[in-house]
Amino acid sequence: MSTRELVDFDEVVEKFDPAMGLEIHVELNTNTKMFCGCPTAFGAEPNTQVCPTCLGLPGAMPVVNGKAVESAIRIGLALNCEIAEWCRFARKNYFYPDMPKNFQTSQYDEPIAFDGYLDVDVEGETFRIGIERAHMEEDTGKSTHVGGSDGRIHGADYSLVDYNRAGIPLIEIVTKPILGTGDKAPLVAKAYVAAIRDLIVALGVSDARMDQGSIRADVNLSLAPKGSDVLGTRSETKNVNSLRSVERAVRYEMSRHAGILLSGGSVLQETRHFHENDGTTSSGREKSDAEDYRYFPEPDLVPVAPSREWVEQLRATLPENPAKKRARLQQEWGFSDLEMRDTVGAGALDLVEQTVAAGAAPQAARKWWLTELARRANDAGVELAELSVTPAQVAEVQALVDAKTINDKLARQVFDGLLAGEGTPEEIVAARGLAVVSDDGALSAAVDKAIAENPDVADKIRDGKVAAAGALIGSVMKEMRGQADAARVRELILEKLA
Amino acid sequence: MSQLSRDEVAHLADLARIDLDDAELDHLAPQLNVILEAVASIQGVAGADVVPTSHPIPMTNVFREDVVVPGLTPEQALSGAPASEDQKFSVPRILGDEQ
Numbered sequence: 001m002s003t004r005e006l007v008d009f010d011e012v013v014e015k016f017d018p019a020m021g022l023e024i025h026v027e028l029n030t031n032t033k034m035f036c037g038c039p040t041a042f043g044a045e046p047n048t049q050v051c052p053t054c055l056g057l058p059g060a061m062p063v064v065n066g067k068a069v070e071s072a073i074r075i076g077l078a079l080n081c082e083i084a085e086w087c088r089f090a091r092k093n094y095f096y097p098d099m100p101k102n103f104q105t106s107q108y109d110e111p112i113a114f115d116g117y118l119d120v121d122v123e124g125e126t127f128r129i130g131i132e133r134a135h136m137e138e139d140t141g142k143s144t145h146v147g148g149s150d151g152r153i154h155g156a157d158y159s160l161v162d163y164n165r166a167g168i169p170l171i172e173i174v175t176k177p178i179l180g181t182g183d184k185a186p187l188v189a190k191a192y193v194a195a196i197r198d199l200i201v202a203l204g205v206s207d208a209r210m211d212q213g214s215i216r217a218d219v220n221l222s223l224a225p226k227g228s229d230v231l232g233t234r235s236e237t238k239n240v241n242s243l244r245s246v247e248r249a250v251r252y253e254m255s256r257h258a259g260i261l262l263s264g265g266s267v268l269q270e271t272r273h274f275h276e277n278d279g280t281t282s283s284g285r286e287k288s289d290a291e292d293y294r295y296f297p298e299p300d301l302v303p304v305a306p307s308r309e310w311v312e313q314l315r316a317t318l319p320e321n322p323a324k325k326r327a328r329l330q331q332e333w334g335f336s337d338l339e340m341r342d343t344v345g346a347g348a349l350d351l352v353e354q355t356v357a358a359g360a361a362p363q364a365a366r367k368w369w370l371t372e373l374a375r376r377a378n379d380a381g382v383e384l385a386e387l388s389v390t391p392a393q394v395a396e397v398q399a400l401v402d403a404k405t406i407n408d409k410l411a412r413q414v415f416d417g418l419l420a421g422e423g424t425p426e427e428i429v430a431a432r433g434l435a436v437v438s439d440d441g442a443l444s445a446a447v448d449k450a451i452a453e454n455p456d457v458a459d460k461i462r463d464g465k466v467a468a469a470g471a472l473i474g475s476v477m478k479e480m481r482g483q484a485d486a487a488r489v490r491e492l493i494l495e496k497l498a
Numbered sequence: 499m500s501q502l503s504r505d506e507v508a509h510l511a512d513l514a515r516i517d518l519d520d521a522e523l524d525h526l527a528p529q530l531n532v533i534l535e536a537v538a539s540i541q542g543v544a545g546a547d548v549v550p551t552s553h554p555i556p557m558t559n560v561f562r563e564d565v566v567v568p569g570l571t572p573e574q575a576l577s578g579a580p581a582s583e584d585q586k587f588s589v590p591r592i593l594g595d596e597q
């Protein structure tokens with residue numbers, strides 16, 4: 001199968017309609033695990049966050065983490081889902097050492113949330129992604145395969161398991177089949193995962209770090225001949241762990257499926273592994289039928305029956321939908337699409353919003369965060385939000401600029417002072433002597449000097465070539481070591497040469 | 499209650515990683531059917547007024563506060579493991595694939 005040729009993407013979408021299904025696992029940021037009080041910190045030493053319950057020792061009894069249920073309901077509500085009046089956990093039985101109990105506690109036919117949707121925008125077109133369900137389950141332990149060539153399972157001599165992650169609460173969000181996306185399928189998949197991530201961040205229920213595996217996507221894909229309403233056989237590409245990889249995995253699987261179908265073969269229903277290095281997938285295992293997991297209701301846990309009052313209380317805590325919020329802010333701020341995209345892309349949306357709330361003009365707030373501060377964050381190798389400059393301080397700096405106490409160039413030195421912890425913007429201006437010289441006497445002398453040193457330029461301005469004033473402003477600013485209000489300097493030059 | 503076929507018992511044994519030979523399958527399949535019949539007769543007694551339950555006590559919403567409680571030390575956790583390495587459980591080479 002693997003030797004069949006990949007088909008060019010344009011030809012794929014000319015001949016086939018893709019159908020996708022996306023499953024996203026979100027690791028919640030609760031303090032403790034789903035069914036026991038073990039901590040959930042990322043990166044702890046192996047097997048230091050375990051107890052009899054998450055190790056599946058005999059007699060241990062699980063108890064549901066109420067906070068995790070709350071997060072599950074909030075995610076469900078944010079995805080426009082119904083919230084079950086009554087639901088249970090189930091045992092998903094399988095034999096694999098990543099779960100020491102030989103089953104994973106999950107939900108089967110009674111998910112806590114079901115039947116919702118999420119709208120995503122791709123190149124100006126809105127796609128409504130149906131949400132089949134969002135259910136609660138627990139994460140598995142982490143296996144390291146020892147021996148063999150590439151650390152994967154095949155060829156390994158033995159495996160080592162760390163159960164710190166086993167039992168961390170997961171919410172699995174499953175879409176309905178996503179149809180009719182055509183050549184946009186890879187972008188829709190990527191946009192959907194990005195939208196889920198944004199929503200999770202806005203809800204504050206997960207670290208939402210794809211690089212640390214706190215959001216993981218499985219991509220189901222099948223192709224049907226153009227115009228056919230019968231779905232093809234699907235493959236399931238597991239653990240695709242970046243937005244770019246989601247797009248690439250869909251694109252690759254579309255080309256691979258088309259290659260098989262066009263040469264008269266049939267697609268095998270199987271799981272596949274995605275390879276970050278070259279964007280390909282390789283065969284995993286043949287997919288078990290659902291029945292093979294022998295799901296049955298978990299007898300150690302009682303049902304979850306969220307009261308309608310609780311659900312409505314949680315609904316009231318929902319943040320504004322991130323996509324809608326972006327559209328609203330863009331309109332309020334008068335940003336172009338490009339400005340908005342850059343702001344979001346730089347992780348500056350909330351920072352700009354808070355800076356504006358602290359009194360700065362939107363464009364000024366955007367300018368500082370996306371140029372001066374983005375550069376400093378980049379130099380320091382940290383996220384913008386991790387800089388020690390606060391939105392309120394940025395607004396203060398801009399207020400000083402607006403009041404003509406400092407200019408943009410001096411403002412940069414104020415940011416230096418802020419990052420060095422030298423106090424408030426006003427204190428830094430005072431301590432560093434940064435205020436622009438508003439004493440017209442000193443300015444006037446500097447202007448006279450510049451005119452005297454540049455008689456040619458002065459003549460041009462006298463002849464009405466006002467644009468030439470820039471050269472004189474430059475030398476005055478140099479003379480004043482930047483501590484002058486350029487607009488006032490210009491006024492003085494034009495007065496003197498009128 | 500439908501009868502469990504010999505093939506179904508073989509499949510279940512395979513899923514449960516229980517190695518049964520032909521003689522054992524011949525022996526066990528009818529026994530399992532006897533058990534299923536016994537359950538079926540209980541189901542026959544339960545009227546429409548008895549709702550199926552998965553838990554003997556009619557309770558819902560038993561939740562725990564999201565507060566860390568001390569668990570086991572790694573030494574305790576690994577004390578029952580036949581083999582360990584690098585503070586991890588060592589398990590035989592895994593056939594098949596991750597779930």
